[in-house]
Amino acid sequence: MxxxxxxxxxxxxLAACWVAEQVGTDFNCFPSTIERIELLAPxxxxxxxxxxxGRQQALDPAQAADIAAARRWQFEARGADGRPLVRVDGLVNVFFHVPHRFYQVRRDPLGGWLGAPLAPLGGARLWQLESLPEAFCAQSNAIFLRMLAHATLAWEEREAWxxxxxxxxxxxQWLHGRLALKELVRHWLHESTGQLVYPSDVVIGHDERGAPYVDGWWTQSLAPAPAVSLTHGARWNVAALRDDGAPVGVDAEEIGRVQRPELLAAAFTPAERAWLAxxxxAARDDALLRVWCAKEAAAKFLGSGLQGAPEAFAVAFESGGADRASVKAGDIMVPVLLGRVGDSVIALAEYQEKVSG
Incomplete structure (x- = not known):
């Protein structure tokens, strides 16, 4: 049989249904071992x-009240006439709490979201995605990270994964950054066209300089591919999008991240160091990051990156504040908008103008 x-x-x-009655939906439980299966009829x-x-009990009686404790289950299936068909004994389930937003994406990749839009800065759309905790992602041989990858990546992206x-x-970091870009593009497409596409429909690529771009079947029927940019820290990811054909560059850094500010300032021009001084x-950490983020955002805008020469991107702030700057790189002047999102400085580079003379 x-x-x-x-x-x-x-x-x-049935085991999962019992758990859901106790704690709601934000969990995963997996069978880890089975002691015995009896087939009693065809x-x-x-x-x-x-x-x-089914009947369950905690493996450790002292943990009976702990829903997350491993549990031993016994099951019996009977036919409509009451005859026993199969018995299973010693099925042990392991339990994991999961963040609600992870549950939503795992359950419904089309309708679930890990991140959310930020207030627009300049002409760009912004999206912030807080990375799922590292300890959560590491559980059970990184099973949840792998589940997220297979629920959201296109076939060609899975090869890179x-x-x-x-x-x-x-x-x-690789997966969360990619998902921030995917969610921003999906959200923009939905608002622009009324159609919601799957995360796997938005394919993220990188050009020869490492700058991200987006592609997918929707570029042929819904909308041309927009320009995108990405920055990420230890805990979050911020993506930017322009849909008017203009390039965009975004960078953000968390206040307090820089442990040796004097080392970072050593990469500044004399004029930048004078402005910082x-x-x-009380505002020195914020000011330091505004200079650095402006350089990074402008370098991403130009598609070149800093190339190990941050001093080649000279930042000058408009008089009277630190919310607008111009970054001169060669004969290109890149305007940059700067602001705060929580405890982080964010910089957005848009447009470009030739420097006269």
Missing amino acids: VLNPVLMDAMGQ QPAAEAGLVLR RALPDNLRQRR AQPA
Whole structure:
């Protein structure tokens, strides 16, 4: 006799239903071991009126009140006439709490979102995605990170995912940054066209200089591919988008991240260091990051990156404040808008003008 796989799956579903009644939906539970399976009759392929009963207890009686404790289940399935069909003993489930936004994306990749829009800065749309906690992503051999990748990546992106080094922190950052770009493009497409596409419909690529771009079937029927830019920190990711054909560059840094500000300031021009020295001591960290973020944003806008020469991107702030700057790189002047999002400085580079003379 062969066990009906649907009947076997129903046992796991019954265990999950019991857990959901206790804690709601924000969890995953997986069967880890099964001690014994008894097949007591030919297994039905299609039979109405089957009844499945289950009984559970905590493996450690001292943890009986802890919903997250491993539990041992016994199941019995009976036919409509009451005859026993199969018994399973010693099925042990392991339990994991999951963030609600992860649950939503896992359950419904089309309708779930990990991030949310930020207030626009200049002519660009902005999207912030807080990375799922590293400890959560590491659980059970990074199962949740792998689930997220397979729910959201296009086929061609999965090849790049599989080729990444076996480093949790690197894989987590790679995936969350990519998802920030995907969600921003999906949100923009939905607002612009009324059509919601899947995360896997938005394919993220990188040009020869490493700058991100987006592609997908929708570029042929819904809207041309917009310009995008991405920045990420240890805990969050910010993506920017322009849909008018103009390039865009975004950078953000968390206040307090720089442990040795004098080392960062060493990469500044004399004029930038003089401006920094003139700022009030209480605002020095903020001012330092405004200069650095302006350089990074302008370099991304130009598609070149800093190329190891941040001093080649000279930042000058408009008089009377630090919310607008111009970054001169060669004969190009890049306007940059700057602001604060929570404890982070954010810089957005847009447009470009030739420097006269």
